[in-house]
Amino acid sequence: MKRHLRIFDHAIATLLQSPIKTLVVVSVYSLLVATVVSLVLYVDAHHREAEALLASAPEIVVQRVRGGRHELLPLDRAAVIGEIRGVGRVVPRVWGYSYDPPTRATLTLWGAESVPPETLEIRQGQDLSMDAGGSCVVGQGVADARFLSIGERLPFRCADGELAAPSVVGIFSCESAILTNDLVVLPTVLARRILGVASDLCTDMAVEVLNPDEVDTVVRKLHERWPDVRTVTRRQIIQTYDAVFDWRGGVWILAISGCIAAFGILVWDKATGLSSEEARAIGVLKAIGWKTAEVMELKAAEGIVISAASLLTGLVAAEIHLVVFNGALFAPVIKGWSVLYPPFDVSPELGAYGVLVCIPLVVLPYVAATLLPSWRAAITDPDSAMRS
Amino acid sequence: MNLREGFLVRAVLGLLTLEIAAAVGLALIGSSRCERVKLARPANRRLVSELGLADLALWSDASYCRHSSLAVFFSAHSDHPSAMEHFPAGSMVPPPSFDNPVPEARP
Structure with missing residues (x-):
């Protein structure tokens, strides 16, 4: 030694x-x-x-593509997709973007009837249900950029030219900013009005597959049934960020x-x-x-x-x-x-x-x-x- | 082993031990500082699950950057034939801040 x-x-x-x-x-x-x-x-x-x-992202997102561009998806496809063996819930979603000239930012508008309360920093009372009359939950980034607080209104020009000004009933927490910073969650009816999505259409559909091993089979059946669909699986979503x-x-x-x-x-x-x-x-x-x-x-x-x-x-x-x-x-x-x-x-x-x-x-x-x-x-x- | 020899070995070993202690200390500080991020994960995952979110809200200035996983592969080049990807959010460096006034929304 x-x-x-x-x-x-x-x-x-x-x-x-x-x-x-x-x-x-x-x-x-x-x-x-x-x-x-x-x-x-x-x-x-x-x-x-x-x-x-993103481990809890939708198992499959179904979109419609025409001429290489996204197109709105007919709502009646949801029932047909739901009949495929192995498919659980099929959720039609209404979402899109809106450019906000004062901040030069592009906001993501998302149609939903409720949000998990634990992801909110500030909320109005305990009742988070948003009625079609005009209420919204905004991300921290949107609230900071527009100096918004609870009860204030966030105006949007609807697709038909009318003005919609939902009032802010909740602000997402800082901890969820990585997901919600530019997000404005609105009742689906209001999101349809602002984005110009007709009541028989949706932006895309989130499909739940009961057995994760059957995702590829469900995807194959979707492509066989509708040649114009594009599917994005959860694995692909995670691979995208990788x-x-x-x-x-x-x-x-x-x-x-x-x-x-x-x-x-x-x-x-x-x-x-x-x-x-x-x-x-x-x-x-x-x-x-x-x-x-x-x-x-x-x-x-x-x-x-x-x-x-x-x-x-x-x-x-x-x-x-x-x-x-x-x-x-x-x-x-x-x-x-x-x-x-x-x-x-x-x-x-x-x-x-x-x-x-x-x-x-x-x-x-x-x-x-x-x-x-x-x-x-x-x-x-x-x-x-x-x-x- | 004379005094000088012992001193050199001890000095080097002491220096390495100090560096190990510093590395471990910094690692502990780093992991405790981000505990808040980890605590928020279950709520965030519930949000992803309930709303069906598929993307991180990192690059929000172009649709193919905001929803990278849902964008069609060539959406960054879809404005006209042989279009180059031109939107600054697709690049690394932000554009310079111009002093021109904010443009009014088109009527």
């Missing part, structure tokens, strides 16, 4: 003999680890949040590819040969009686000390970036932007995943690159190693 400690100590002393070089290597290495861990955890947190929330966040993370990978390339060159430079000073040092060690295994242990210790210090420094830097600065460096690209952007924080969790991503990516190549040329020098004759 004492012998190993001495070798370890000699490795540290060797690294401190050239402090600038060691510092540069640790800095580059730490920067790479910090960037990779930070990006991986930040994107992973967005994936987890999207997956956790793809979006992966794509946005990929843009960052592209941006930091220069840093990765610099690290690759550093590793390649080390792997292709030792400097004459290093070769001479190995020759001296061999000449004074060090065995090849001991020289290799020394070089492995050097690599491990550099890797451990850089890995930990990189992890700490990544956490400071994510926890203290809320991932400020990556946020503009990963989160994107919008006129009404919801205030939300994802929860990056440092676990084995973040560390394990870095070990094969940066730690193993560096230690291998330290060992390979040292092994070549250690098995040669000390005299020729010192003269090389």
Whole structure:
């Protein structure tokens, strides 16, 4: 044990003999680890949040497409869809968009008769039932942008040119902003009036499938029955957000590819040969009686000390970036932007995943690159190693 | 092992231990800070389930960004033949803030 400690100590002393070089290597290495861990955890947190929330999205959304564009769906199809074996509830939905000139934001109007009370920050009394006379529940973003509070009216120009001004009876909580920030929930009758959706039509239908294994079969039957339908399954909804966040993370990978390339060159430079000073040092060690295994242990210790210090420094830097600065460096690209952007924080969790991503990516190549040329020098004759 | 040798090993091990403690401490702070987000998840999932929401309200300025999963694949390019995706919400960087007055709604 004492012998190993001495070798370890000699490795540290060797690294401190050239402090600038060691510092540069640790800095580059730490920067790479910090960037990779930070990006991986930040994107992973967005994936987890999207997956956790959308796990209860409709099993199948049925739309109608004509000429490559969405078209309203006849309501009578709901009964036919409901007769397909394995299908549970079929809910026709009325929703759409409305541009709000004062705020330059696009609001999402959603027809529903009630909303879960626990998602509301403020509400008028306990009765949340919204009558067709004109009431609505708005998201935090809408309330903030239009300075709305309970009882105030939010005017819309209906499809027929008339004005509708439902009064606000509830405001969604900040915690639900990721889902509701631009949302205005209205009674379906009023949503139809504003969006111009006739009473025998709907925007799309949410279809519940009793056995999740039968989703593909139900989808196939829907396409066989109506060639103009387009279906979106819950799996596809979650995959969409996986793809979006992966794509946005990929843009960052592209941006930091220069840093990765610099690290690759550093590793390649080390792997292709030792400097004459290093070769001479190995020759001296061999000449004074060090065995090849001991020289290799020394070089492995050097690599491990550099890797451990850089890995930990990189992890700490990544956490400071994510926890203290809320991932400020990556946020503009990963989160994107919008006129009404919801205030939300994802929860990056440092676990084995973040560390394990870095070990094969940066730690193993560096230690291998330290060992390979040292092994070549250690098995040669000390005299020729010192003269090389 | 002389005093200098022992000091170097101890110094490096101490530094690494400090870094481990800092990493663990920051991880704990991070997970506790986002506890509110996690507590709100059941209510949010109920909202998704009851209203049948299919998308996050992140990019609300174009229909294909607001409802990415429900949009037809080429809706970003559907304005005219060979149209390029032009809406700023589809990109990364917000447009510059112009000082021109807010346009009036068309009658």
